[in-house]
Amino acid sequence: xxxxxxxxxxxxxxxxxxxxxxxxxxxxxxxxxxxxxxxxxxxxxxxxxxxxxxxxxxxxxxxxxxxxxxxxxxxxxxxxxxxxxxxxxxxxxxxxxxxxxxxxxxxxxxxxxxxxxxxxxxxxxxxxxxxxxxxxxxxxxxxxxxxxxxxxxxxxxxxxxxxxxxxxxxxxxxxxxxxxxxxxxxxxxxxxxxxxxxxxxxxxxxxxxxxxxxxxxxxxxxxxxxxxxxxxxxxxxxxxxxxxxxxxxxxxxxxxxxxxxxx
Amino acid sequence: xxxxxxxxxxxxxxxxxxxxxxxxxxxxxxxxxxxxxxxxxxxxxxxxxxxxxxxxxxxxxxxxxxxxxxxxxxx
Numbered sequence: 001x002x003x004x005x006x007x008x009x010x011x012x013x014x015x016x017x018x019x020x021x022x023x024x025x026x027x028x029x030x031x032x033x034x035x036x037x038x039x040x041x042x043x044x045x046x047x048x049x050x051x052x053x054x055x056x057x058x059x060x061x062x063x064x065x066x067x068x069x070x071x072x073x074x075x076x077x078x079x080x081x082x083x084x085x086x087x088x089x090x091x092x093x094x095x096x097x098x099x100x101x102x103x104x105x106x107x108x109x110x111x112x113x114x115x116x117x118x119x120x121x122x123x124x125x126x127x128x129x130x131x132x133x134x135x136x137x138x139x140x141x142x143x144x145x146x147x148x149x150x151x152x153x154x155x156x157x158x159x160x161x162x163x164x165x166x167x168x169x170x171x172x173x174x175x176x177x178x179x180x181x182x183x184x185x186x187x188x189x190x191x192x193x194x195x196x197x198x199x200x201x202x203x204x205x206x207x208x209x210x211x212x213x214x215x216x217x218x219x220x221x222x223x224x225x226x227x228x229x230x231x232x233x234x235x236x237x238x239x240x241x242x243x244x245x246x247x248x249x250x251x252x253x254x255x256x257x258x259x260x261x262x263x
Numbered sequence: 264x265x266x267x268x269x270x271x272x273x274x275x276x277x278x279x280x281x282x283x284x285x286x287x288x289x290x291x292x293x294x295x296x297x298x299x300x301x302x303x304x305x306x307x308x309x310x311x312x313x314x315x316x317x318x319x320x321x322x323x324x325x326x327x328x329x330x331x332x333x334x335x336x337x338x
Binding site: 026049052062089092097098211 | 279280299303304306307311331332333335
């Protein structure tokens with residue numbers, strides 16, 4: 001029998017990762033909580049945003065003093081960008097700041113839903129790929145958009161399962177399944193997870209990894225939730241690789257039908 | 264008032280706020296003045312990235328829009 005293992009690495013471009021849980025670093029009460037949750041989640045990759053620095057000389061430490069790039073793979077995002085041009089410039093700034101070719105590309109098309117602008121995302125991805133970026137695009141659950149991004153050279157695609165920060169769970173299992181069946185690159189489910197079972201569902205569908213932020217950061221107790229998410233992602237992955245039983249409409253007895261006593 | 268050889272102060276914006284800086288200043292000089300020299304930051308000047316390797320060469324002109332960014336929590 002093969003050894004049971006949750007050490008099941010995957011590749012994004014030329015990088016190998018062992019944790020299939022990628023976390024965001026937003027909405028935490030403190031840097032300490034941020035680090036505690038990153039540790040409890042077992043995540044290797046943590047996303048960050050780029051924002052104006054506080055010019056007050058009395059400012060405290062920065063996030064990267066706590067979430068050290070030596071310890072975590074820091075994935076800068078382009079959150080808040082509504083045009084391809086803004087996203088491209090933000091990605092370049094992230095590269096300068098972190099000495100990384102990685103970027104989580106987000107070009108938002110609608111303020112209320114935070115749905116991606118697919119056309120602008122494709123445009124920005126093309127520019128950034130040509131500049132040598134490793135582009136991980138946040139995208140709608142549209143198989144064609146995901147196929148286009150993969151064909152352009154994105155080493156993974158990151159379709160949403162529900163709006164960012166909504167915690168509604170995996171609302172689109174059919175779309176995600178089509179993406180998983182038709183896209184050759186890793187599929188990271190990004191946005192929508194609200195609780196551990198959602199993360200397990202995403203992994204059981206065959207997602208390569210799950211990216212979440214609010215589900216941990218806004219749990220009543222974020223640190224134990226981070227651990228719950230770690231276990232859920234591992235459990236979901238192991239269930240996926242184990243192959244679930246087929247569903248049946250009617251019962252199938254688990255106890256033998258032979259040898260039942262006549263009483 | 265300054266003599267003819269001294270550079271006049273330049274009005275620029277930093278992160279959206281008006282600032283005055285001495286003429287002839289570089290991005291590196293500005294960051295040092297702001298106490299940012301050791302911080303992990305990235306700089307855009309008029310919407311264009313200023314590479315770290317150019318901080319000590321990139322000059323600042325009147326009317327420049329300087330953005331100084333850092334990594335913050337985000338998803």
